[in-house]
Amino acid sequence: MFRTEDIIDEITQWIDSNLHQPLRIEDVAARAGYSKWHLQRIFFQVKRISLGKYIRDRRLSLAAKDLVETDESIMEIAFKYGFDSQQTFTRVFSNNYRLPPLRYRKFNGVID
Structure with missing residues (x-):
């Protein structure tokens, strides 16, 4: 019998390998063989962060890494990581990193 931690580690590895694809919580739950509610509950218990x-x-x-290490456009990076638009990506990125993507890129050494 697998321990809960082992199951979550396996799911985490699968998620990390599939971040360039659309990933819904329902898809991850189906992969794990749990209901989305149960998976979210045990994921939070183990990782202390919600699955989403x-x-x-x-x-x-990964997007922040690409901003610094590649010359891909912000729009390309946004779509690559599953954001619906550059605007959505910029808003979420700015909320998380306290800088919009272009300023983050310039501040960290890559200039358009």
Whole structure:
């Protein structure tokens, strides 16, 4: 029998490998074989972060890395990580990093 922590670690690895695809909580729950409610509950118990926030934070982290390490446009990065628009990406990114993506890129060394 798997421990809850092992199941969440396996799901976390799967999520991290699939961040470039659309990921809904329902999809992750189906992969885990749990209802979305149960998965969210045990995910929070183990990680102390909600499943949705984990996915969003990981995507933002990879997007921030791409802003610094690539010359991809902000729009390309936004769509790459599943945001519906550049505006949505900019709003979410700015709320998380306290800088809009272009300023973050310039501040961290890559200039358009």
